Amino acid sequence: MQTLLEMRNITKTFPGVKALDDVNLKVTEGEIHALVGENGAGKSTLMKVLSGVYPKGTYDGEIHYDGQLAGFAGISDSEKLGIIIIHQELALVPLLSIAENLFIGNECAKAGVVNWHETFRRTEGLLKKVGLNEPPAAQVDSLGVGKQQLVEIAKALSKDVRLLILDEPTAALSESDSQALLDLLLELKAQGVTSIVISHKLNEVRRIADTITVIRDGATVSTLDARKEPITEDRIVRDMVGRDMSQRYPERPRRAGDMLLEVRDWNVWHPEHAARQVIRDINFHVRAGEVVGIAGLMGAGRTELAMSLFGKSYGRNISGSVELRGKAIDTSTVAAAIRSGLAYVTEDRKELGLILEESIQRNVTLANLIDVSKSGVINEAEETKVAERYRAAMNIRTPSVFQKVVNLSGGNQQKVVLSKWLFAGPEVLILDEPTRGIDVGAKFEIYGIINELSAEGKGVLMISSEMPELLGMCDRIYVMNQGSFVGELSAVEASQERIMSLIVTE
Incomplete structure (x- = not known):
């Protein structure tokens, strides 16, 4: 197989920090190459060096592309050779149409005049390639995150991509959208497109990757060929964190104490569509020292429930009661909820948490x-x-x-x-996707923090789309579907199959 890309001895330093230290990466033509490592290991920095975000002269080492020594002064230089990077934060203009986004900066134009007929014709062809059945004139902010990710890939295809780089492409996607995106990458591979995928989701890496390169602390640790032998998640994790992590979820004694939080008859209506009820007749409780999970598919209403409880941050016509240690508490505003002993770690830390x-x-x-x-x-x-x-x-x-x-x-x-x-100083922490977009090492540390809170007698309400996480961390799990709780399982009773059967049979 022919080598398409080789990065040799790449070193990149920021003030006080060596982000990359003699990193080597070799990618063969037509493969899917996964790049894995803990947060801060240097994966995204390496791809920014490759794509020209960090231009030639700001790093040491060599980039060889398609047999030629290369160095890019900016993204436009790398894109001319078919190297396209899709960052974790999508670079789409929300108020423009799909067609406008696909060809922005690369317009189908002559003498400064855009040929809209040609733009829409080409857009339809590109959307068909990525399996997106949307009109070219649809505004991007009307699309879900999964469809926006497909628009980004269509945009890359419009530039005659040879090497597609995706940084955490499924981090914000539902399970079904994630699987569709992985299927698309395999289809693109069959069409000759080479891909580099940065991901923390090791099950997805094992499904699609031909080769896996592990980076730790800014240095290349190993390159594994999945075509020669099956690569286990434990093997990847060991290289990522530098130690064996056979126990992904730290042990803790499960001792539920007195009743801490009780929510009764909780109902919430949509903030804009007055006739649409989002949360319906929810009842649940959390005891001191308990970690209680909420499982459900995307759109089940888990985040809406959490936000409505925390200072009525979401919804209208909210009714029901909240008690802490047997006494009614005020959750009418965020400030009141904090004073009452509640805290909410939002799923979107960048927009709403920090x-x-x-x-x-x-x-x-x-x-x-x-x-x-x-x-x-x-x-x-x-x-x-x-x-x-x-x-x-x-x-x-x-x-x-x-x-x-x-x-x-x-x-x-x-x-x-x-x-x-x-x-x-909260009594109850509501954690909404607390480990989304972070690596296994950092996840383990956060699980340890949750266990410490439990040992201190705090109550933890944990929302997660990762069922193994809920099963590994929770004392009890409520199952949610279409705004209602459809089941409650103890840690002993719970399994992925039981949770899914509750969701699909209600």
């Missing part, structure tokens, strides 16, 4: 400024002391608590979100 351009220090104290201030003035020395305490306790990997959160890896960002809410 102020990315602010420091770790400022983010950690956001939900409890009163404890680091006097007469309305923040005591910065005290704020720093608090941030340093959580930096140590949560093992947040950063040179300084004054570092901007935007510069942290996904796992470390999630630890900052958790720190923020722990500093607020």
Whole structure:
């Protein structure tokens, strides 16, 4: 097989940090090559070097592409050779149509005039290739995330892609959308498109990858050929984290205490469509020291339930009662919910959980400024002391608590979100997809934090789309479908099959 890409001894340094240290990567033509590693290992940095986001001269080492020494001054240079990168944060313009997005900067035009007939004709052909049955004039913000991901791939195909790079392509997708995207990558492979896929979902990596390169702490650890022998997840994990992780979920004694949180007859209507009920007659409880899961398919209403409980952040005409330790509490606003002892770790940490351009220090104290201030003035020395305490306790990997959160890896960002809410001193933590988009090592650390909270007598309500995570961490699991709870299973009773059967039979 012919080598399409070879990156030799790539070293990239940022102020105070060596992000890549003599990394080597070889990709053969027509394969799907997976790039895996913990958050902050250097995967995305390596791909930014390749695509020209970090231009030639800002790194050491060589890039050989299609047998030629290459170095790109910017993304346009790499795209001319058919190297297209799709970042985790999609680069689409929401208020433009699919057709406009596909050809933005690459218009079907003559003498400055766009040929819309040709644009729409080509768009229809590209959408057919990626299996997307949407009109070219459809506005992008009317599409779900899964369909937007397909638009990004169609956009890449419009540029005669030879090497397609996808950074966490299924991180925000439902199970069915993820499977459809993986099937599409296999189809593109059959058509001769070479792909590099960065992913934390090792089951997906094992399904589609011909070759797997593992990066740890900015260095290449191993390259595994899945065509020669089956590669187990345990083998990949061992190379990723540098240690054996046969126990993915840390052990903890399961001892439920007194009744902590009770929610009765909870009903929520859609904030914009007054006739549509989103949450219907929900009843549940969480005991002290319990980790209680909520399972369900995308769109079941899990996040809507969590947000409506936390200060009525979602919905209208909300009714029902919430009690903490047998007493009714006020959850009418976010501030009231926090004072009452609730905390909510949102599934979207970048949009709703953090102020990315602010420091770790400022983010950690956001939900409890009163404890680091006097007469309305923040005591910065005290704020720093608090941030340093959580930096140590949560093992947040950063040179300084004054570092901007935007510069942290996904796992470390999630630890900052958790720190923020722990500093607020809650009795009950609602965790919405607490390990989404982070690697197995960081997941294990967060599971350990959840177990510590349980040992302290806190209650944890955990929403997750990963059933093995719920089964590995929870004492009980409520199963949700179409805005209602359709079953409750103890840890002993629960299995993926039981959960799915409850969902599909209701």
